[in-house]
Amino acid sequence: MSQEPILQVNKVCKSFGGVQALSNVSFEVSQGEVFGIIGPNGSGKTTLINCITGFIRMDSGRVLYRGREITNKPPNRIANLGVTRTFQIMRPYYSLPAYKNLIIPLFSPRARQSGGWRGGGKLGDRATVSIDILEEIGFERDSFVPYKLASSLPTGYLKRLELARCLALRPDIILCDEVFSGLSMSEIASMVPLIEKLQMDGITLVMIEHRLRELFRVANRVMVLNFGEKLTEGVPEEVMQDEKVKEAYLGSEKLLDYMFEA
Amino acid sequence: MDKNRVTPERRKERLDRGIKVRTEGIYAIASWEEISYLVLPRLLLIVGLLLLPLLMPSLYWKRVISIVSIYALLALGFDFLAHFVGLVSLGGAFFVGTGGYIAAILNKAFGLSPTFTIPMATLAGAAICTLLLLPALPLRGVYFAIVTLMYPLVLARIIEALNILGGTDGILGVAGFPSRWIEQYLILLIIILALFGLRRLVNEDIGLVFRGVKDNDQAVRASGLSITFYKAIAVFIASGLGSLGGAYLSHIYMWSGISQFALDFSIIPIAATVIGGGGTLVGPLLGCFILVPVSELLRAFGTLRIVFYSLILMLFIMFRSEGIMVYAQRKYHQFERWVKV
Numbered sequence: 001m002s003q004e005p006i007l008q009v010n011k012v013c014k015s016f017g018g019v020q021a022l023s024n025v026s027f028e029v030s031q032g033e034v035f036g037i038i039g040p041n042g043s044g045k046t047t048l049i050n051c052i053t054g055f056i057r058m059d060s061g062r063v064l065y066r067g068r069e070i071t072n073k074p075p076n077r078i079a080n081l082g083v084t085r086t087f088q089i090m091r092p093y094y095s096l097p098a099y100k101n102l103i104i105p106l107f108s109p110r111a112r113q114s115g116g117w118r119g120g121g122k123l124g125d126r127a128t129v130s131i132d133i134l135e136e137i138g139f140e141r142d143s144f145v146p147y148k149l150a151s152s153l154p155t156g157y158l159k160r161l162e163l164a165r166c167l168a169l170r171p172d173i174i175l176c177d178e179v180f181s182g183l184s185m186s187e188i189a190s191m192v193p194l195i196e197k198l199q200m201d202g203i204t205l206v207m208i209e210h211r212l213r214e215l216f217r218v219a220n221r222v223m224v225l226n227f228g229e230k231l232t233e234g235v236p237e238e239v240m241q242d243e244k245v246k247e248a249y250l251g252s253e254k255l256l257d258y259m260f261e262a
Numbered sequence: 263m264d265k266n267r268v269t270p271e272r273r274k275e276r277l278d279r280g281i282k283v284r285t286e287g288i289y290a291i292a293s294w295e296e297i298s299y300l301v302l303p304r305l306l307l308i309v310g311l312l313l314l315p316l317l318m319p320s321l322y323w324k325r326v327i328s329i330v331s332i333y334a335l336l337a338l339g340f341d342f343l344a345h346f347v348g349l350v351s352l353g354g355a356f357f358v359g360t361g362g363y364i365a366a367i368l369n370k371a372f373g374l375s376p377t378f379t380i381p382m383a384t385l386a387g388a389a390i391c392t393l394l395l396l397p398a399l400p401l402r403g404v405y406f407a408i409v410t411l412m413y414p415l416v417l418a419r420i421i422e423a424l425n426i427l428g429g430t431d432g433i434l435g436v437a438g439f440p441s442r443w444i445e446q447y448l449i450l451l452i453i454i455l456a457l458f459g460l461r462r463l464v465n466e467d468i469g470l471v472f473r474g475v476k477d478n479d480q481a482v483r484a485s486g487l488s489i490t491f492y493k494a495i496a497v498f499i500a501s502g503l504g505s506l507g508g509a510y511l512s513h514i515y516m517w518s519g520i521s522q523f524a525l526d527f528s529i530i531p532i533a534a535t536v537i538g539g540g541g542t543l544v545g546p547l548l549g550c551f552i553l554v555p556v557s558e559l560l561r562a563f564g565t566l567r568i569v570f571y572s573l574i575l576m577l578f579i580m581f582r583s584e585g586i587m588v589y590a591q592r593k594y595h596q597f598e599r600w601v602k603v
Contacts, residue, residue: 053484055480055483055484074483074488075480075483075484076482076483076485076486076487076488076489079483079484079485079486080486084484084486085484087480087481087484091478091480091481091484092478092481093473093474093477093478093481094477094478095473095477096470096473096474096477100470103467103470104470104471104474104481104482104485104487105485105486105487106467107467107468107470107471107485107487108485108486108487109486110486111486126467165481165484165485168485169485169486
């Protein structure tokens with residue numbers, strides 16, 4: 001893991017009317033790292049991802065990607081640079097089969113330029129490429145699943161489809177908004193190796209998560225948000241020992257222990 | 263016993279024909295039977311359309327065919343925008359008026375023949391309409407519809423108030439077509455091309471992007487595609503079809519005037535889409551070929567015409583709201599049989 005920061009977020013502020021959703025949030029993510037963002041509900045985690053990826057305009061602050069300014073750029077431009085995101089509430093194209101869902105990101109300038117998934121050549125048959133990606137993300141190739149309408153897929157597959165949409169862009173960074181939420185224990189268990197594999201492939205991950213145990217298995221560093229402010233940052237074990245975090249994030253140490261063990 | 267009754271012992275089973283399943287995306291055809299199963303409906307449509315001018319009894323009805331075809335172009339554009347891109351457009355009148363005036367001006371001021379004015383008006387009209395609608399593209403649903411509705415109203419009033427482009431008289435003395443046959447067959451060929459062209463387009467990869475914009479525009483942005491750009495392309499295509507119709511109309515009537523901004527051009531395509539079945543493209547086209555002639559036939563009722571017309575529409579919407587083609591396609595691709603429970 002190199003120490004060169006791939007994503008620098010500098011003093012991001014965002015308010016909705018009178019509510020200060022984010023105030024002066026700064027952090028850096030290194031190349032190849034898994035960076036976790038945790039915090040209680042309403043602490044501004046999703047807003048932060050929305051700001052970084054351009055889905056909402058931040059009031060002030062800067063976001064640099066490989067030293068390049070991406071502050072408040074349109075979301076499609078940011079995605080084309082390789083900074084992709086998943087949505088907490090899944091946003092598949094419900095009327096299309098799973099594999100056709102991926103043809104849309106494969107149509108993007110970035111996917112066309114990079115030409116094909118893993119390996120060169122031109123992006124000839126998008127359907128073939130999209131089935132390859134789906135297989136990689138855990139859709140069984142020889143089953144009917146890749147050909148099923150997205151509206152008939154269970155949550156576990158839809159969460160994977162969210163990740164697959166990012167992968168189709170051949171991303172450098174994926175900002176994951178709660179990929180574990182709403183999944184059963186066994187689905188989470190199969191998702192964790194997937195995240196580890198993405199990291200092995202050299203993709204930098206920023207993960208918002210409530211499932212702390214699973215997050216701490218994969219995360220290199222964790223940042224804690226509370227009421228739009230950054231409380232602390234560090235390796236998972238340190239962060240969880242922090243008194244401020246125990247107090248603000250979970251209210252009591254007992255609950256923290258419970259969540260960590262659960 | 264009633265032949266069609268469902269009893270505790272038996273029920274009707276409906277199955278998709280294998281050929282339908284196999285031809286969605288993959289073109290695997292095994293026999294002449296299957297080829298004809300796919301080709302016959304298309305052939306029937308094309309031959310039927312091309313025979314129409316020969317079957318029409320009078321000059322009046324031949325003219326109706328040309329007008330219906332113009333509505334059909336608008337209906338194709340409406341269906342494409344509404345069901346494949348998610349933009350509800352009431353801009354039929356806007357597109358027709360723009361195309362009609364451009365063709366008339368090109369013809370009168372520069373003396374160009376219809377061979378040149380129609381393609382030029384199509385492209386220029388599409389460009390102007392798209393440009394004017396560009397600020398409205400981020401809007402969705404009914405808001406976009408309102409903007410597209412305002413333009414024809416505003417433009418008609420501007421022409422009237424400023425007395426430009428012939429004012430209320432319109433532009434007179436536009437060149438007509440050299441013959442009736444050319445007039446009818448050209449537009450019929452154009453609608454056949456437009457229909458199959460659009461069907462091809464929506465099944466290409468870019469068509470999936472359009473449907474993505476309709477389904478979930480935020481996900482399209484997250485996929486690195488600009489939704490405004492793709493909406494603009496779609497509006498360009500639909501307004502091009504409308505402008506083409508408008509230019510044609512100017513040359514048919516040898517006149518262009520503010521009645522080309524009339525709301526008929528916005529509303530009838532929508533009614534035709536409802537009757538014909540939205541999302542099928544061919545449905546709205548057939549809807550026009552049903553609706554407009556019916557409205558002509560009802561002229562026999564004089565003032566009560568609109569009452570009967572509305573009645574037909576209402577009954578249709580209440581009892582066959584999915585539209586003719588959605589129903590017909592489903593029945594065509596299914597077979598039914600009785601099975602013992």
